[in-house]
Amino acid sequence: MEHIRSYLLSAFLLVPGLAASQTPDVREIPVRIAGGQTVQVKVGPRGAKPAENEHVRITAAAIIITPPDTLNGHPSLVWSFGLEAKTSDPITRITVENVFPSDPAVLLHTDEAPRLKDGNWIGQANNGDPMAKQNGWLQQKGLSAFVFRFTLRYQDGTEGVLHQLAAFGDDDKRFFLDATRQASERFTIKSSQ
Numbered sequence: 001m002e003h004i005r006s007y008l009l010s011a012f013l014l015v016p017g018l019a020a021s022q023t024p025d026v027r028e029i030p031v032r033i034a035g036g037q038t039v040q041v042k043v044g045p046r047g048a049k050p051a052e053n054e055h056v057r058i059t060a061a062a063i064i065i066t067p068p069d070t071l072n073g074h075p076s077l078v079w080s081f082g083l084e085a086k087t088s089d090p091i092t093r094i095t096v097e098n099v100f101p102s103d104p105a106v107l108l109h110t111d112e113a114p115r116l117k118d119g120n121w122i123g124q125a126n127n128g129d130p131m132a133k134q135n136g137w138l139q140q141k142g143l144s145a146f147v148f149r150f151t152l153r154y155q156d157g158t159e160g161v162l163h164q165l166a167a168f169g170d171d172d173k174r175f176f177l178d179a180t181r182q183a184s185e186r187f188t189i190k191s192s193q
Helices: 002-012 133-139 170-192
Strands: 021-023 026-032 038-044 056-071 074-085 091-100 106-111 120-126 144-154 159-168
Touching: 038 159, 056 120, 056 144, 056 159, 056 170, 074 091, 074 106, 074 144, 074 170, 091 120, 106 120, 133 170, 159 170
Parallel strands: none
Antiparallel strands: 021 026, 026 038, 056 074, 074 120, 091 106, 091 144, 144 159
């Protein structure tokens, strides 16, 4: 994990010579994912860049905090995923897995009949209480990085796989923890009235 963290930090700072570069502002860095495979993920000066191929472009691999009333009086951390189709090739299945730092891979979302609206798809996975053990990374100092594997099956039986980086720094984590506290406080006040 420390190896990946240093790669990401260096890539965000655009240290010359660290990794092969596609453009002056975008770098590809290797990440060893679940199962031992190494994949390339893209980063730029402001963070992760969208993974894409000739069929789709990933538009989201992010988190949101939902109101407490959706999880036994606690806010929920929800992974939110999105993609945009570049072609009209019908997509018949979409899966999203956490493949870094998770090993083995953790299936987060499966859509067996994806419906795209204006060429866009959104899927979500509830990861529970932001303050719970599975979300302890929110309370750790330093950069926290994740790689999500998007597997798409098309009507003709072919599959496409994209790996999307999502990285969260201390400011990001503080924002989500503050949002969690505020949502909990509002829920507590509302419930006691």
